[in-house]
Structure formats: structure tokens, C-alpha cells
Amino acid sequence: MSVKSSAVAHSNIALAKYWGRSLDQNPDLNIPSNDSVSMTKYGIRHGIHLQTRTAIAFSDAYEEDRAILEGVVLSRREMERILRVVNPLREYANIDCRFRMMSRNDFPTQAGLASSASGFAALAIAAADALGVELSKEELSTYARLGSGSATRSIHGGFVYWYTGDSHETCYAEQLCGPDDFGMSVVIAIIYGGKKDMPSDLGHELAYTSPFNEVRIKRSQEQAREIRKAILDDDFRKVGEIAEENCIYMHAVMMTSNPPLFYWHADTLRLIKSIQKMRKDGLECYFTIDAGPNVHCLCRPEDLYEICKMLEKAECVSKTIPARPAGDSYVTKEHLF
Numbered sequence: 001m002s003v004k005s006s007a008v009a010h011s012n013i014a015l016a017k018y019w020g021r022s023l024d025q026n027p028d029l030n031i032p033s034n035d036s037v038s039m040t041k042y043g044i045r046h047g048i049h050l051q052t053r054t055a056i057a058f059s060d061a062y063e064e065d066r067a068i069l070e071g072v073v074l075s076r077r078e079m080e081r082i083l084r085v086v087n088p089l090r091e092y093a094n095i096d097c098r099f100r101m102m103s104r105n106d107f108p109t110q111a112g113l114a115s116s117a118s119g120f121a122a123l124a125i126a127a128a129d130a131l132g133v134e135l136s137k138e139e140l141s142t143y144a145r146l147g148s149g150s151a152t153r154s155i156h157g158g159f160v161y162w163y164t165g166d167s168h169e170t171c172y173a174e175q176l177c178g179p180d181d182f183g184m185s186v187v188i189a190i191i192y193g194g195k196k197d198m199p200s201d202l203g204h205e206l207a208y209t210s211p212f213n214e215v216r217i218k219r220s221q222e223q224a225r226e227i228r229k230a231i232l233d234d235d236f237r238k239v240g241e242i243a244e245e246n247c248i249y250m251h252a253v254m255m256t257s258n259p260p261l262f263y264w265h266a267d268t269l270r271l272i273k274s275i276q277k278m279r280k281d282g283l284e285c286y287f288t289i290d291a292g293p294n295v296h297c298l299c300r301p302e303d304l305y306e307i308c309k310m311l312e313k314a315e316c317v318s319k320t321i322p323a324r325p326a327g328d329s330y331v332t333k334e335h336l337f
């Protein structure tokens with residue numbers, strides 16, 4: 001047999017974040033300690049759509065599994081994460097052929113932008129499609145999760161809620177509302193494009209060493225529900241305020257872990273101050289920061305280009321990427337090989 005499929009998925013930014021896996025579950029399942037909420041992002045400038053395109057083929061003719069990302073054959077550790085997604089799908093389909101996978105991001109991998117969310121979401125969709133496994137989007141999100149936690153949410157477009165659940169099957173993501181149903185956009189301000197010292201999959205393990213982690217888990221669970229309600233109530237201000245608070249809680253845990261994780265640079269704090277100043281001056285916007293130094297500025301869609309201009313004034317910003325909510329990830333006939 002020989003089958004091939006390709007899929008496109010988008011990156012996402014968490015408004016209520018996932019940091020740390022549940023201690024009651026097998027850590028390989030990437031089941032988080034709290035629910036999270038995100039916006040799936042579609043970049044709208046310079047051809048940077050914040051998308052990953054992945055093609056995967058299964059064939060009797062292949063002698064081994066092989067995966068290539070951005071032209072580079074993947075290492076053992078990276079291959080293990082890919083197998084965590086592909087192996088259960090192969091088992092489900094009862095197909096025992098080897099695969100070839102090729103994946104490409106339309107954003108510079110060196111821009112310090114996480115690609116695991118879009119990457120593993122595209123992989124789960126393409127692999128399931130190629131193997132003829134028919135799954136709902138919610139079920140697909142559980143397979144994407146096995147590669148990367150945040151990929152769970154990138155299966156859907158728009159605004160997305162990821163439930164902790166209490167098992168592999170009940171830990172899935174669902175769409176809260178479509179891309180046009182809630183007025184929020186985001187500008188990513190790039191201040192540093194290099195690799196981070198501690199990849200987030202290792203950082204998750206350290207969360208439990210922080211004395212503030214329990215407080216963060218409890219409050220994040222509330223924040224996720226409050227943000228969900230605020231999105232459904234169309235309350236931009238509330239979403240922004242809680243997203244900022246949630247981001248600070250997560251970084252407080254990172255900084256107080258053992259060893260401590262300082263993802264912020266001096267320029268990260270500089271941009272936080274600029275965003276607070278812009279807000280004070282009447283341009284309503286809020287910051288959020290993932291496991292890295294770059295800053296996401298949440299804003300109303302009509303203020304997107306004004307926010308880009310304001311952030312570009314800061315000397316430390318090398319580039320801004322404006323983005324609006326993306327549509328769902330999808331299967332495509334445009335294959336990479």
C-alpha cells in the first residue's frame with residue numbers, strides 16, 4: 001500500500017496558559033494541570049501566516065520511519081515526539097507501514113516563535129487522513145496533544161478551550177467561537193530570535209518545584225473559565241485584563257522554580273512598560289508572553305496597525321507580526337513531496 005496526505009495548521013497564543021503536567025497522569029500524555037484558552041493566529045503581513053504545512057506518506061516500500069523539518073532530518077528526541085502521535089494512529093488504523101514526513105513553517109524558525117503547536121496539529125490531521133482514520137476535531141486534538149500540549153488547541157480556529165479532563169479521551173480542545181465572532185487581534189513583537197535555554201517540554205517538569213505553583217493552578221483554572229465567559233460575552237477588556245494576570249502568574253512560577261527559569265529579557269520588561277503606557281494613553285491593549293522573551297500585544301482589530309507602529313518605535317523590536325484569529329486547520333492537496 002501507499003497513501004499520502006498533507007495538512008495546514010496555525011500557531012496559537014494562550015490567553016490562559018498551560019504550564020506543568022498533571023501529576024495524576026502518565027507524563028507522556030501531556031495532560032495539563034489546568035484548563036487553558038487560546039486564540040489561533042493567522043499572520044497577515046510579509047507572507048508570514050504563522051502556518052505549518054506537513055505532508056506524510058505511508059508505504060510498504062519504506063524500510064524505516066523518516067521525518068524532515070525545514071530540510072533537516074529529525075534527531076532521535078524529536079522523532080520520539082513524532083512517533084507519539086503517529087504510532088497510536090497507525091495502531092488505530094491497523095496499518096503497519098513505515099512513513100516519510102516533511103514539514104515546513106511559513107515563519108522563520110529562528111524568529112523565536114513556537115512551531116510545535118502548529119507542527120503537531122498539522123501532523124495529527126495529515127497522519128489520520130492518510131491512514132483513513134475518521135475522527136472528530138475534538139478526537140484529533142487528543143492525538144495532537146501527544147506531540148505537544150499547545151498543539152491540542154491548534155486543531156481548531158478562532159478561540160479555543162482545552163479541558164484538562166481526567167484521561168486521554170477527556171483531555172481535548174473545543175472551539176469556543178469562530179474567528180469572526182470575537183474582536184481580538186494580536187501583534188507579536190520580536191525582540192530576540194535565538195533559541196531559548198530551556199525548551200518548554202522540560203520547563204513543564206519544573207513547575208512543581210515552585211512554592212507558588214499550587215496557587216497558580218487554582219487561579220489559572222478560574223482564569224480559564226473567566227476568559228471563556230468574557231469571550232462569549234464579547235468583553236475584550238476583561239479578556240485582556242485576565243490574560244495579563246494569568247501570564248504574570250505563569251512567569252512568577254517559572255522564575256521561582258528550581259532551577260529558576262528567566263524567559264524574560266530586559267527588553268521584555270521594557271515592552272511590558274510600553275504597553276502599559278499605551279493603555280494609559282488610551283490605546284487599549286494588553287501583553288502576554290509565552291516561554292520566551294518575545295511579547296504578544298492583544299488589541300482590538302481596528303487598532304492592529306497603530307499598535308504595530310507604536311511597538312516598532314521601540315529600538316529593541318526587530319520585527320512585528322500582526323495577526324488575526326485563524327480559521328480551522330485543514331487537509332490540503334498541495335503536498336510538499
Ligand code: DP6
Pocket residue numbers: 013014016017018019030036114116147148149150151200201202204290291
Ligand atoms: C508557555 O505546548 O510548548 O506556551 O507540550 O512540551 O510541547 P510541550 O509544551 P508546549 O507548552 C506551551 C507553554 C506555553 C503556554 C501555552 O501555550 O499554553
